[in-house]
Amino acid sequence: MNKQHVRLAIAPIGWTNDDMPELGSENTFQQTISEMALAGFTGSEVGSKYPREPEILKPMLAIRGIEICNAWFSTFFAAGEREKTLDSFVNHMNFLHAMGAKVIGCSEQSGSIQCTALPVMGPDKPCFSEEAWARVAEGYNTLGYLAAEKGMQVCLHHHMGTGIQTAAEIDKFMSLVDDCVFLLFDTGHAWYCEGSEASMLAILEKHIQRVNHVHLKDVRPQVIARVKREGLSFLAGVRQGTFTVPGDGAIDFNPVFKLLDNAGYRGWMVVEAEQDPALANPFEYAVKARRYLRETAGI
Numbered sequence: 001m002n003k004q005h006v007r008l009a010i011a012p013i014g015w016t017n018d019d020m021p022e023l024g025s026e027n028t029f030q031q032t033i034s035e036m037a038l039a040g041f042t043g044s045e046v047g048s049k050y051p052r053e054p055e056i057l058k059p060m061l062a063i064r065g066i067e068i069c070n071a072w073f074s075t076f077f078a079a080g081e082r083e084k085t086l087d088s089f090v091n092h093m094n095f096l097h098a099m100g101a102k103v104i105g106c107s108e109q110s111g112s113i114q115c116t117a118l119p120v121m122g123p124d125k126p127c128f129s130e131e132a133w134a135r136v137a138e139g140y141n142t143l144g145y146l147a148a149e150k151g152m153q154v155c156l157h158h159h160m161g162t163g164i165q166t167a168a169e170i171d172k173f174m175s176l177v178d179d180c181v182f183l184l185f186d187t188g189h190a191w192y193c194e195g196s197e198a199s200m201l202a203i204l205e206k207h208i209q210r211v212n213h214v215h216l217k218d219v220r221p222q223v224i225a226r227v228k229r230e231g232l233s234f235l236a237g238v239r240q241g242t243f244t245v246p247g248d249g250a251i252d253f254n255p256v257f258k259l260l261d262n263a264g265y266r267g268w269m270v271v272e273a274e275q276d277p278a279l280a281n282p283f284e285y286a287v288k289a290r291r292y293l294r295e296t297a298g299i
């Protein structure tokens, strides 16, 4: 890949999992960002242990050569919580703007089963009515225009257990929103939702012109098969090792990098591989991911 076009970040979720904060509760904020830098990354997303005051957070990251590239934001438009979502979005956007980030990665969480005990591959995930889709599209367009006024961009994180999980749901979302709304492409969730590398690549290929942020997650298909077979929840699967860093699982990332490079992708690529830190030492896995990216993508 063109080294000048992409920057490499890593998410703190490998150190402490914000969906299950007991996973990695022993890892401190300063240890996390020091190990990110030591492994060779220059960016991070924001975790729950990070100070929320830009004047405190910025110098602690700067001394380690790290910038904030994004932070997760949950929206509840389908459920009709428009005003509440917009209010908290503005605070979130202002924080990210002060941190110098350009991207705001959002997930539509109405009815989400992502953090519940329900089987993630079962019938319980939300499926939006046409009215709900219209609320989601209007809400995201509003976020997109608000972000554009600040010189920022909003993107949707498709996610297992949510109403925007499958290839068809991603297509529907992208067809309903304006050009000011982008897609956060997450390799792990794209593989998981349809169950193959080809279907993951098809999602990327279809929407590549609107992808403005990338999460690099590898998958362990044998764990995903068990999640399906035993009716496990998304989080139970994570504990058992659904995800790992690029180069350690089943995904061949070469075609992903090729597609992005050919499309002239410019932006961040974020290694995001939540697994149990007691089983997968986060520093060791960060180093492994950094080496894989150097050897495979030349970045």
Ligand SMILES: O=C1C[C@@H](O)[C@H](O)[C@@H](O)C1=O
Pocket: 013, 018, 019, 072, 157, 186, 189, 215, 272, 274
């Ligand atoms: O971007 C993400 C943030 C996490 O909280 C989430 O559960 C993870 O799977 C993900 O892709």
Ligand SMILES: [Co+2]
Pocket: 157, 186, 215, 272
């Ligand atoms: Co992600």
